[in-house]
Structure formats: C-alpha cells, structure tokens
Amino acid sequence: MPPTSAAPPASLVIQTSFLGDMVLTTPLIAELARRGPVDVVATPATAPLLANNPDVRDVIVYDKRGADAGIRGFWRIAGALRERAHSAYLGQGSMRSAALALVARIPQRVGFDTSAGRALYTVRVPHRDGVHHAKRLWLLAGVPGEPAREALRPRLYPGAVEGQAVDELLARSASTSGPFVAFAPGSVWATKRWPFYAALAQQLSSLTQLVVIGSRDDTVLARAIADAAGSDRVIDATGQLSLLASAALIGRAAAIVTNDSAPLHLASAMGTPTVAIFGPTIPAFGFGPLAAQSAVVEHDGLACRPCDRHGPQRCPLGHWRCMRELSPERVANIVSGYLTTSLS
Secondary structure: OOOOOOOOOOEEEEOOOOHHHHHHHHHHHHHHHOOOOEEEEEOOOOHHHHOOOOOOOEEEEOOOOOOOOHHHHHHHHHHHHOOOOOEEEEOOOOHHHHHHHHHOOOOEEEEEOOOOOHHHOOEEEOOOOOOOHHHHHHHOOOOOOOOOHHHHOOOOOOOHHHHHHHHHHHOOOOOOOOOEEEEEOOOOOHHHOOOOHHHHHHHHOOOOEEEEOOOHHHHHHHHHHHHHHOHHHEEEOOOOOOHHHHHHHHHHOOEEEEEOOHHHHHHHHHOOOEEEEOOOOOHHHOOOOOOOOEEEEOOOOOOOOOOOOOOOOOOOOOOOHHHHOOOHHHHHHHHHHHHHHHHO
C-alpha cells in the first residue's frame, strides 16, 4: 500500500482590528490558501465579512471586549487555537494577539518588525511605509518579488441572502431600474466626514438615483441628503443591511462616494468605481481605494495634513479646511464621468 502524502500545513491569520483591516487582509488569506487550509481569528464585527469566502476553512470569533474579555476569555480562545496551525500571521500587531499565538503553541509566528508584539514573533517582516496596507499584509506571506495588482485586490463573497436583501431594498423605489450612485457619508471619526453630501446630492439627483449606506448612526446624515435631493430620488439604506449585504449593494452601484472609512474598502473588494474623500488622513498611509476606476479627492495645499493617522474628533487648528474646501462640484464632475461610462 503506497504511503499517504502528508496533509498541507494549516495557517492561522489573527486579525482583530477594524472592518477595513479585515477586508484588506483577504489578499493575504488568498495567498496562504494556495499552500493549505487557512483559519482566521476575527471579532464579532468583522467575522461576517468572511462568510462564503472559499479561502477560509474556519473563523474563530474572539469577542475581546465582550464575552471573551479578560484572562479567562483569552485562555479559552488560546485553547481553541491550540496546535491548530503551523504558522500564525499577525495582521493585528498587538501584544495580546502575539501572546495568543504563543500560548496556542503555534510554532511560527509572523508579524511586522514595528508591532507591539514583535518580541514574541519568530519571523519579523519589515514594515513598509508608503505602500498600500493590502500589500503590507500580503508581504507577511513571505512571497518573493512584487505582487501583481490583481493579487492585492481584496475580495468579499456576498451570497443569495445578501442579494435578496438588496433586491428588497431597491424594490422600494420605482426609479432604481437604471444606474445608481451610493453615498457613504459616515465615519467614526468626525473630521473624516465630508460635510457636502447633501449639496452633492442636489447636483446629482437629476442624473441618477442615490442610495445612502451606513450604520444606524448615519440615519441623520441620510435624512439630510434626502431632504436636499428629494425623497423620491434617495433610498436610505442606513442600518438596514448587513456588512456583506452592503458590499453586495455597493457592487451594483455605478459609483460610490465615500469618506476614508470601511465602505471605501468594501468598494475595492467589489470593484466599484470609487470617489474617496480624504481630509485629515492621506492615502499614503496605505488605505486608499483599490478599485480599477478610482479617484481621490483631497486638499493638496495644506501643510497641516495629515494631522492624525485615523482622524481626530476635532480639527486641531479649528479651521477644518481639509474638508471644508473640497467643493461638491469637484466631486460631482468625477461621478458624472463614471455615470457616463456606465451608460455607454
């Protein structure tokens, strides 16, 4: 009887940071899946983004601020991970994530040489500034050479349930049979919220239907947009769709206008033409759009930019010119070009 071949080694990806970070980790996951099974540690918020992903064997939910808070939760998750994989890739570079992989007895622990948990890594990868974060994460896989552009495009996999949710949402308006533009006006960080979505809606409403996406916290912003453009031209989807269903909706849009926030990365994953508005932050941090058709709108003439890696709640200088001086006309011209392309 011929000997059986050894099973390919499994990989573990630990990514417990923000929504956008998980989306941008999917190219790394896809690369590792070429070698063998991949399991992912995610938060309750980000785990649903991995549904239907053919590159993921299993998702382990680590509710580090809830049910798994404290040392007891830490040990429970570490036990669930014990000897599950040969290598752990620390996309989230905290000491807690590194300790989790160590206690779980993962022999090889790979992370950036600038991470807080680097002392516990067995392989330290140089952190490269000035490149997209999707590429930085992909480089953890240790593949020689430069990645192809297609290898760095994140991917999400909405299913039939998400598609049905979008169908039902769009069916509420009789005018969504043609192209529509998605607006994502929200952000956890106040200074990253461009203040002219309502004015932009006024300019675009005669050209296309508008759909506002976001969390329930963004409903007030959606209402202002509908008041400006006319409620018959705007569908308010805030708080009504799951993350993956939001991605499905974005995937159907002719274009999306978004701040530097999670919907930007959902659009990259779905390949939707993107107008990304950057104020206190800059794309050089590594979080710009990756869709084939994309444009960044930003204020190039301010010495105070960037003022923060995430975006403060208030402008440190009190003028917020980085957003206030980005006109809706400038954005409308770009969106109109995308609409023309979608209709041709």
